[in-house]
Amino acid sequence: MAQNADTTELDERWRDGAELRWLYLDMNSYFASCAQQDEPAIRGKPVIVVPVMSDYTCAIAASYQAKALGVKTGTQVKEAREKIPGLIVREARPDRYVELHNKILEQIDHVIPVEKVCSIDEVVCRLMGPQCLEAPARALGHRIQRRILENVGECLTSSIGIAPSRLLAKTAADMKKPLGLTVLRQDQLPGALLDLDIDEFAGIGRSMKMRLNKVGVETVRELWDMSPSRMRQVWRGIMGENFWYALHGTDPPEIETHRASITHGHVLAQELRPVEHARGVARRLTAKCGSRLRRMGYKCGGLHIYLRGADGEKLEAATRFAVTSDSFRMLQACDELWAQCARKLKGPRVKQIVVTCLHLLEAGMKPDLFGWTPEGEEDGRHMNLLSALDGINQRFGKDKVTIGPPTKMHGFVGAKIAFNRIPEQPEFWE
Ligand SMILES: [Mg+2]
Numbered sequence: 001m002a003q004n005a006d007t008t009e010l011d012e013r014w015r016d017g018a019e020l021r022w023l024y025l026d027m028n029s030y031f032a033s034c035a036q037q038d039e040p041a042i043r044g045k046p047v048i049v050v051p052v053m054s055d056y057t058c059a060i061a062a063s064y065q066a067k068a069l070g071v072k073t074g075t076q077v078k079e080a081r082e083k084i085p086g087l088i089v090r091e092a093r094p095d096r097y098v099e100l101h102n103k104i105l106e107q108i109d110h111v112i113p114v115e116k117v118c119s120i121d122e123v124v125c126r127l128m129g130p131q132c133l134e135a136p137a138r139a140l141g142h143r144i145q146r147r148i149l150e151n152v153g154e155c156l157t158s159s160i161g162i163a164p165s166r167l168l169a170k171t172a173a174d175m176k177k178p179l180g181l182t183v184l185r186q187d188q189l190p191g192a193l194l195d196l197d198i199d200e201f202a203g204i205g206r207s208m209k210m211r212l213n214k215v216g217v218e219t220v221r222e223l224w225d226m227s228p229s230r231m232r233q234v235w236r237g238i239m240g241e242n243f244w245y246a247l248h249g250t251d252p253p254e255i256e257t258h259r260a261s262i263t264h265g266h267v268l269a270q271e272l273r274p275v276e277h278a279r280g281v282a283r284r285l286t287a288k289c290g291s292r293l294r295r296m297g298y299k300c301g302g303l304h305i306y307l308r309g310a311d312g313e314k315l316e317a318a319t320r321f322a323v324t325s326d327s328f329r330m331l332q333a334c335d336e337l338w339a340q341c342a343r344k345l346k347g348p349r350v351k352q353i354v355v356t357c358l359h360l361l362e363a364g365m366k367p368d369l370f371g372w373t374p375e376g377e378e379d380g381r382h383m384n385l386l387s388a389l390d391g392i393n394q395r396f397g398k399d400k401v402t403i404g405p406p407t408k409m410h411g412f413v414g415a416k417i418a419f420n421r422i423p424e425q426p427e428f429w430e
Pocket residue numbers: 026027028029030121
């Protein structure tokens with residue numbers, strides 16, 4: 001009991017109405033800044049970084065000087081050159097970015113432990129004790145920015161957001177660039193948020209924005225005034241309610257920070273073992289992974305298939321693609337992997353199939369170097385169709401609507417009670 005009293009007292013001492021719990025750091029134009037750091041001659045000039053040297057690829061980073069002239073991440077090189085005569089183009093150097101990334105982490109660690117690395121140029125740290133007050137939190141942020149500039153590189157500027165929830169801290173980090181430091185206090189919400197567009201929040205992409213617009217939500221004021229249950233309805237799942245809490249300054253109850261993969265597997269009944277039927281099962285498992293990804297607010301950047309033949313042979317294949325939660329794209333990958341494995345089967349029958357989504361990324365997070373490709377945009381029509389299918393299946397039971405012919409699988413697919421994972425309730429209707 002005495003300990004409880006102490007904790008309460010401690011909490012009260014660090015309460016000034018700001019309720020700051022997270023510090024989010026986002027490196028500014030990271031790849032372009034690295035290029036300028038390594039090559040003093042191109043500092044202060046318009047620079048873009050490209051994955052390969054071609055006029056038909058897109059910039060994966062643009063320096064602030066290039067941004068000022070209308071070229072940004074995603075601009076095609078050809079178009080960028082037309083806009084900026086004399087534009088400097090540099091090929092990406094992934095190993096160098098990782099090296100500098102590690103040096104940056106080291107510097108942050110001197111000031112405050114890193115809670116999670118969100119991408120190659122973004123990290124989030126948890127504030128504790130007196131750090132939850134505005135003045136010490138600001139001082140901490142400035143100290144981190146200074147340490148990186150002094151000890152890693154003078155071109156490596158960063159923007160920091162400090163706020164009560166992780167979502168708001170990330171949003172705050174985006175509000176002032178370069179070298180910004182933005183604090184969003186609980187007692188001033190929604191305050192500064194009202195000047196943003198609704199799609200400036202992580203978790204509101206193009207298709208979610210369209211869904212919100214459709215129900216009459218266009219401004220942050222209108223978004224702020226929605227109820228948790230309304231958001232749940234519009235998001236078609238718990239992610240909506242989680243978004244409400246995060247927007248209002250409270251982290252949703254369970255942020256799954258280290259989910260590495262999503263897997264669905266099935267041991268096939270005798271009648272499904274012939275290869276032509278088994279392929280249908282693999283597709284069904286893949287579609288199921290897709291709807292689970294969307295429900296959990298994730299995307300994946302690869303797929304892995306494992307097959308066990310009826311003769312006991314084990315086959316596997318994996319592939320990478322631009323991060324997506326588009327089941328159609330995932331099915332295409334499944335078909336390719338299936339063809340690779342089926343060729344090596346000794347007999348005509350398959351006993352077990354396991355499908356795994358690889359390289360998971362929270363849907364709101366920007367794909368980075370590790371998952372990034374220029375054609376990473378999702379097909380809006382696919383995504384609208386899929387969210388309609390998810391909605392129908394959630395309402396009327398699983399498999400009411402499937403992509404392609406339904407496979408004759410008995411009972412549920414995959415949502416087994418395992419010792420290491422308790423299935424989430426919605427899995428039973430996916
Ligand atoms: Mg960045």
